[in-house]
Amino acid sequence: MLFTATAIAFQAVASDEKKCSGANGRPSREQFAKIQASTIAADLELDEATTRTFVETYLRNQKEIWKIRPPKDAESDDTKNLTEAQAKKIITERFAHRQRMNKIQEKYYREYSKFLSQKQILRVYDHEHKMMERMMRRHHGKKR
Numbered sequence: 001m002l003f004t005a006t007a008i009a010f011q012a013v014a015s016d017e018k019k020c021s022g023a024n025g026r027p028s029r030e031q032f033a034k035i036q037a038s039t040i041a042a043d044l045e046l047d048e049a050t051t052r053t054f055v056e057t058y059l060r061n062q063k064e065i066w067k068i069r070p071p072k073d074a075e076s077d078d079t080k081n082l083t084e085a086q087a088k089k090i091i092t093e094r095f096a097h098r099q100r101m102n103k104i105q106e107k108y109y110r111e112y113s114k115f116l117s118q119k120q121i122l123r124v125y126d127h128e129h130k131m132m133e134r135m136m137r138r139h140h141g142k143k144r
Contacts, residue, residue: 033062040127044120053115058124061108068104070097 027035037058041051070093079087112121 029066030059030063033059036127036131040124043127044116044123050115054112057108057111061104061111064104064107065101068097068100070094 034055037055038051040058041054044054046054082090109121112124116124
């Protein structure tokens with residue numbers, strides 16, 4: 001089963017290989033999400049049909065998250081030079097963003113519950129959390 005899920009993952013990515021974004025040949029955001037989903041599916045040891053369903057659902061989830069990216073001014077690191085009004089705007093925008101994120105997470109929790117066990121869903125969330133931590137470490141490592 002693990003082999004099948006991994007084979008499906010690489011087959012899906014290979015078919016999109018020609019569409020790499022950027023001159024450096026890196027995978028596009030969509031391709032990267034597909035790789036993530038396929039890796040998670042392989043770890044969960046899902047059968048072929050469930051892997052396909054999971055990957056499709058995971059990609060829809062990611063696309064919704066990408067659509068609600070917070071505005072640039074909500075990501076300010078320079079809090080010392082803000083006015084009170086600017087600070088309040090950033091805080092309220094962050095709250096609104098978290099609420100939108102929670103709605104998406106609840107929506108896809110219900111979707112995942114249709115074909116994954118609760119333990120599997122928890123493992124999906126653990127994988128996502130670990131991937132985000134890794135990406136943040138790399139991002140902050142490049143800034144220094």
